[in-house]
Amino acid sequence: MTPAGTRKVAAYLGALAGLSLTLAACSSGTDPAAYPEDDIEVIVPFSAGGPTDTVTRMIAEPMSEDLGVQLVVQNIDGAGGTVGAGQAATADPDGYTVLMHHIGMSTAPALYDDLAYDPIADFKPVGLVTEVPMTIIASSDFEPETFEEFVTYVQENADTVTMAHAGEGSASNLCGLLLTDALGVEVTAVPYDGTGPAMAELVGGQVDFMCDQTTNTTGQITAGEVKAYAATTPERIEALPDLPTTTEAGQPDIQVSVWHGLYVPAETPDEVVTQLTDSLQAALTDQGVIDQMANLGTAPVSEEQATPEAHATLLEEQTATWADIIGASQGG
Ligand code: MLT
Numbered sequence: 001m002t003p004a005g006t007r008k009v010a011a012y013l014g015a016l017a018g019l020s021l022t023l024a025a026c027s028s029g030t031d032p033a034a035y036p037e038d039d040i041e042v043i044v045p046f047s048a049g050g051p052t053d054t055v056t057r058m059i060a061e062p063m064s065e066d067l068g069v070q071l072v073v074q075n076i077d078g079a080g081g082t083v084g085a086g087q088a089a090t091a092d093p094d095g096y097t098v099l100m101h102h103i104g105m106s107t108a109p110a111l112y113d114d115l116a117y118d119p120i121a122d123f124k125p126v127g128l129v130t131e132v133p134m135t136i137i138a139s140s141d142f143e144p145e146t147f148e149e150f151v152t153y154v155q156e157n158a159d160t161v162t163m164a165h166a167g168e169g170s171a172s173n174l175c176g177l178l179l180t181d182a183l184g185v186e187v188t189a190v191p192y193d194g195t196g197p198a199m200a201e202l203v204g205g206q207v208d209f210m211c212d213q214t215t216n217t218t219g220q221i222t223a224g225e226v227k228a229y230a231a232t233t234p235e236r237i238e239a240l241p242d243l244p245t246t247t248e249a250g251q252p253d254i255q256v257s258v259w260h261g262l263y264v265p266a267e268t269p270d271e272v273v274t275q276l277t278d279s280l281q282a283a284l285t286d287q288g289v290i291d292q293m294a295n296l297g298t299a300p301v302s303e304e305q306a307t308p309e310a311h312a313t314l315l316e317e318q319t320a321t322w323a324d325i326i327g328a329s330q331g332g
Helices: 003-028 051-067 079-089 104-111 147-156 171-183 195-203 214-222 270-283 287-295 308-329
Strands: 040-044 071-075 097-102 123-139 162-165 188-191 209-213 226-231 257-265
Touching: 040 051, 040 079, 051 071, 051 097, 051 123, 051 195, 051 214, 051 257, 051 270, 051 287, 079 097, 079 104, 079 257, 097 104, 097 123, 104 171, 104 308, 123 147, 123 171, 123 195, 123 214, 123 270, 123 308, 147 171, 147 226, 162 171, 162 195, 171 188, 171 209, 171 308, 195 209, 195 214, 195 226, 209 214, 214 226, 257 270, 257 308
Parallel strands: 040 071, 040 097, 162 188, 162 209
Antiparallel strands: 097 257, 123 209, 123 226, 123 257
8 A cells, every 4th residue: 555545544544533532532421531520429339428328428529639620529318328429430431420339339249139230240340449347336334344255245245235237238248147146146238328417326326336447437446436346457456557458356257347439320421431531530649638548447449440441340349249148148
């Protein structure tokens, strides 16, 4: 082919690529080249003031500054996070609706027969954000003082004690199941739309105990507003150095941390996802975010983990793992 002919083919292919890009933009209603031009809604599928809300607001500020628009947090709670995730799944794929969710994204398919969305097919992962440790805490007037006393007390009083969680498939629910399975008991579970409101009733003594993320419990533990028995991590939490781990307390099976990630609807243009991933990665190196997370017992993930590829891999692995765990616990 003559050089002139090659140039014509290259020009034609370039035009075709541009056309497909424009068509993609038309289908999503977004011109990736101009994105973002308006505020971005970030759906948090749990109540305001809880750990998912807290982590979201930590990164929303630097991401808003980086993108030049406001990331506006919208709490759409209920059913262990599946109501909010379901609304995000059917939002316009224009980059103006983002979902923040956690390990519950991987547990929902095994727990909800009528789940309105497919966590893998209906979303594009943007990147992981943080993996938050959990703590076993109780109301300050709950009798046991140590984790060993807690185990004995709950085993002897299973029919009267109450455990808070944020709905089936929530992190607090999963940790609660690991805890009660390890203790060999069934207790009365009290569901909330998030562990923000659950914490208020725990501090008030209306519910006895729960397993919740350090991003919601560190302040209350440090202030002595609740009793803290153990951390569900292999090593002690730097922000809570006096809190023993479940392994130290002889219960190594009670181990869980809560990974969080950002998602957009599946048809969102890749160029838009890339801009959101780049902005997320910048936010995770922001010293203010690092310090806020450290004060609440957690840390940003690495740049390699804050990518769609790493996020997709973890989501697929965790969805399969929890399907096995939940299937086995249901006698499947
Ligand atoms: C919340 O933000 O309320 C929690 O993540 C709920 C949970 O998963 O336990």
